[in-house]
Amino acid sequence: MKNKVNLMGVVGMDPKVFGSDDNCVVAISVATSEKWRDKNTGEPKEKTEWHNIKAFRQQAKFVKDYVKKGHKLDIEGKLVYEHKEDEDGKNHKYAVIYVDRILLLSPINKDGDTKSHEVAEDEEDNKPAKPKKTTKKPSKKASEDKKADDDSDIPFDLPFPGNENNE
Numbered sequence: 736m737k738n739k740v741n742l743m744g745v746v747g748m749d750p751k752v753f754g755s756d757d758n759c760v761v762a763i764s765v766a767t768s769e770k771w772r773d774k775n776t777g778e779p780k781e782k783t784e785w786h787n788i789k790a791f792r793q794q795a796k797f798v799k800d801y802v803k804k805g806h807k808l809d810i811e812g813k814l815v816y817e818h819k820e821d822e823d824g825k826n827h828k829y830a831v832i833y834v835d836r837i838l839l840l841s842p843i844n845k846d847g848d849t850k851s852h853e854v855a856e857d858e859e860d861n862k863p864a865k866p867k868k869t870t871k872k873p874s875k876k877a878s879e880d881k882k883a884d885d886d887s888d889i890p891f892d893l894p895f896p897g898n899e900n901n902e
Contacts, residue, residue: 738813738814739811739812739813740810740811740812740813740814740832741809741810741811742765742767742786742808742809742810742832743767743807743808743809743810743840744765744766744767744768744786744807744808744810745765745766745805745806745807745808746763746764746765746802746803746804746805746806746807746808747763747764747765747766747785747804748763748764748804749803749804750762750763750798750799750802750803751763752795752799756796758792759795759796759799760789760790760791760795761789761790761791761794761795761798761799762787762788762789762790763788763790763798763802764785764786764787764788765785765786765788765808765810766783766784766785766786767783767784767786768781768782768783768784769781769782786830786832787829787830787831787832788810788812788831788832788834789831789832789833789834790833790834790837791833791834794834794835794836794837797837797839798834798837801839802839805841806839806840806841807839807840807841808837808838808839808840808841809837809838809840810832810834810836810837810838811834811835811836811837812832812833812834812835812836813832813833813835814830814831814832815830815831815832815833816828816829816830816831817829817831
């Protein structure tokens with residue numbers, strides 16, 4: 736059986752980083768919403784859901800370095816249930832999505848040019864996927880555009896954890 740979740744939503748908080756740079760875990764909250772019209776009244780309705788997201792290793796570094804509150808993300812991962820004990824000793828179960836692939840849909844450079852970057856695990860040969868970029872309109876400042884397209888500092892070579900339980 737397959738455990739796969741796909742979300743496209745907006746980041747609700749700046750990433751929370753746990754651990755060291757080499758072995759960090761990053762937590763974010765992502766909002767998704769759906770819109771519809773009420774059948775009886777014709778009024779527009781909207782429902783927003785908040786999702787707990789955790790990223791590890793390569794994806795954690797990417798989220799830590801590039802993702803901010805308000806950014807739009809496309810996330811693929813697996814649904815995991817974590818447990819947490821409250822002050823009264825009661826055990827609470829909550830859903831978390833562990834990131835397998837993340838695509839930043841919001842601008843990440845100072846010029847405001849929209850660039851999409853994807854960090855993923857290639858299932859066939861276990862090599863990371865190449866970054867995806869959206870097409871841009873030609874600019875008068877070609878040399879500046881080339882610098883903005885340089886993504887050599889984005890870490891795409893770290894392995895994604897297997898089925899280990901990173902808490």
